[in-house]
Ligand SMILES: [Fe+2]
């Protein structure tokens with residue numbers, strides 16, 4: 001299993017968002033590890049649940065800040081978030097119906113992990129650049 005690691009090139013330049021991405025990667029790693037090691041249904045359900053929950057909370061933080069700062073790319077960005085939420089819901093459903101199998105392990109490891117990194121590098125990075133250009137200060141309570 002390939003473990004994701006935070007690296008500086010993943011920084012979008014916003015402390016709040018970078019901090020959440022680090023946590024997000026941790027949650028992803030825990031879920032991927034649980035699936036790869038066949039750690040038992042209850043444990044996998046729990047780690048996948050935490051990942052889904054964290055993902056939703058993180059996405060709503062970004063969406064809230066994008067809307068508040070009148071970011072033009074908000075709809076496009078939100079559509080990407082919705083795409084991942086649907087993929088995750090499918091994965092969880094697959095797991096509930098079929099348990100851990102090769103397909104699930106592969107999907108979590110390769111697909112979900114890649115999606116996450118690519119999303120940060122491509123989509124979140126654009127919002128980071130906008131925030132920087134506009135000189136917007138993002139705080140947790142916006
Ligand atoms: Fe995002």
Ligand SMILES: [Fe+2]
Pocket residue numbers: 021058062120124
């Ligand atoms: Fe993000």
